[in-house]
Amino acid sequence: MKTFNIYMVGVGGQGIGTLSEIMIRAVDYSGQNCIGVDTHGLAQRGGVVSSHLKVGDVNSPLVMPGDVDLVIALERHEAVRGMSYLKFGGTLVYYDTSWQPLPVRLGKETEITTSEIEEFSKTNNLKIFRVHYDLPDARMQNIAILATIAKYQLIPKVEVKHYLKAMEDLMSERIFEPNKELFLRIIND
């Protein structure tokens, strides 16, 4: 394997920036080359926010649709958007929550369901990880996602210790402790 491409997608306000920051550091701690880029700007007002991460022998930080190994989605509708980036046999990890986009709220589209996502995955032989926990704070959802990625080692060569070290770099003690606890609880589950 020469390269490993990751595409993260969510809704503005879900904290995708923090997640991508932890991930790039974790990959760096695993001793692999890694570059990335987040989208900023207008999209942060409730629109789509995405982040690209490329591991290995890579040039541009931007992934190409159809060339992604792992899609991480923080929301159900965004999971479907992310799937359009996956290669045949790729992996989707998504947090099962619904932040309904305007066309759904206005009744012009119906809400995406988990079974719809399962159905889509069969066509291209995709692996799907659905993540959902009872959490005290919605902003911990990305840590639940991260724990799932670490638990199943969905990024080659990146181990639990690398993620923890990255989290510790980026979080104050007050935030790190409860997040670490959740992270380890899911891993040891």
Place this chain on the structure above:
Amino acid sequence: MKTLGEILIQEFPFSEIVIGNTAIVRAMIESGVKVVTSYPGSPTPEIAEAIYSIPQEKRPFYFEFSTNEKVALELAFGASINGFTSCVFFKSVGMNVVADSFVQLSMMELLGGMVVVIGDDPGANSSQNEQDNRHYARLSYTPILEPKDAQEAYDMFLKAVDYSRSLRSPIILRLTTHTAHFKQKVNFGRYFPSQVSEPMFNVDKNGPYIPIAANVPIMKKRALEKLNRWKEIAENFAYVSQNNNKRGIITAGLPYLSLLDILGENVQKVDILRLGMVYPLPRKAIVEFLRTHDEIKIIEELDDFIEQSVKSIAFEERLNTKIIGKVDIDDWIGEYTPEKVSYVLKKVWPELVVSIKPSEIKLRVIQRPPQLCPGCGHRPVFYVLSKILSKEDISVADIGCHTLGFLEPYKVGQVLLSMGHSTATASGLSLLNTSRKVVAFLGDSTFFHAGIPGIINAIFNNHKFTLIIMENGTTAMTGHQDHAGKKIKIRTLLESIGVKHIWEVDTYQQNKLEEVLKEALNSDEFNVVIAKHPCMLKFTRERRRKGLVKVPQMGVTNRCTLARVCITKFACPSFQTDTMGNVYVNKDLCIGDGSCVPVCPSNALELEKVESVGDKK
């Protein structure tokens, strides 16, 4: 936890994972920049975030957010002619705001040197156009460097300062959205803290600084002589990878990396000349590259800037190398991502492009337009106006979060040019027009930035329309930077200009807001409504920082008759519909603001009684 501020000011060399914007701040520190100014705009605000991460007393340079880009540039100019190295940074369209003063810079002796960092936005991710600011370089005889990634943004900034100081000439460092946000491990050098020197401004020694009459040709000549020096320097920024192929590609910036990705192993089958300085161009390197190839393809984002010059160089040198530039209109539009470069190159040399098969599954991908945040104080204004404006009335948008009013379901704000245009555009729309009401919007930061001249003009020339100033107390869209409103009251300023009719209303008081807006729209003279409410995104972030995590939330009681006004007309994103068609509140989104309560015709919305927890201080 590592704090960014501490990392940035350490004296020893280090490497760290940062974005291009942050890397530039370390370059400012290492190169002894003394004055930095800006007006916030994507993709550059993270430069300021990195600066703010350093406590003010430890910051090795002066920094300010100025009232607008032009003011910021003039400040940096003033510092530089006094001998202090300066830097100004702003977004793509900020270049239009600075233009009046910027075009003069190359004629001046900038003793300290001055770097102008611009964040261009191919793809218009967060701008009203995707203008190619390289044209300004040619217009003003100013050199322009274009890095490909975060490491090079840092490296080039250091070189830019060196050259700029030695030539006493301005230089542009042009980032694009994804070089500004390019995240990678960057290797930094050593920082030697330096003392502030004495102010050096001296007309006799370094002037003239007044470009009037006989001085202009002298000063212009000086600029052109320096440009000749820059032409030589440009050769140091020409990067060639040569394998004796007959075909070559000329490119620059981030598109170069896109190109490498889509060439894959075919990179051996074509030679590449990458230009680090895109104005003036390295003539010798280009001539050599043309001479040694039969066919050249130019891959450049946005306009045919390099293409025109390369073609004229080939003509002057009588070279008959085939030069392939832009093939069609599509080549002029959008960011040169790997996907785009693949599309562009396939039209010419398809066999060089590594083919990636896009996914063939039919997915139901649902659009997600951006929208105002839960609790946003702008929402009641758009909701009320969508009720009381007639179809014939005209609403003029401006730049800011409130631009989003143009989207469904409000559709308020129908025309937009630039920062602060709304007051004068509305004046124009009110001319020869007695039948259709005109209402304009202006954000508070934009009011100070460029909104005031249009208001003064409306008073001076007796124009008639309603101006709604959307005051949320911050520059929200770009990440909550402070603005002059912190010290200067908008109302006081309006009164002193001579605005006779001014209403001030908190937008959460919806009945009063509606009353005021109706009265204002029926007024016979120019009038202003200051529609106030603090930015709730800022408010909730600060609340969380204090540790307050659980607050009362909105509940839909059984009085709900499914009128769905909260969803279809008020459109707070917290309101969702379940599979049975019932309305519920998304607890992850609702901030418990209660601004929705008055919109429900059956009075079904009620704040749930949840005990607040956390530190309420």
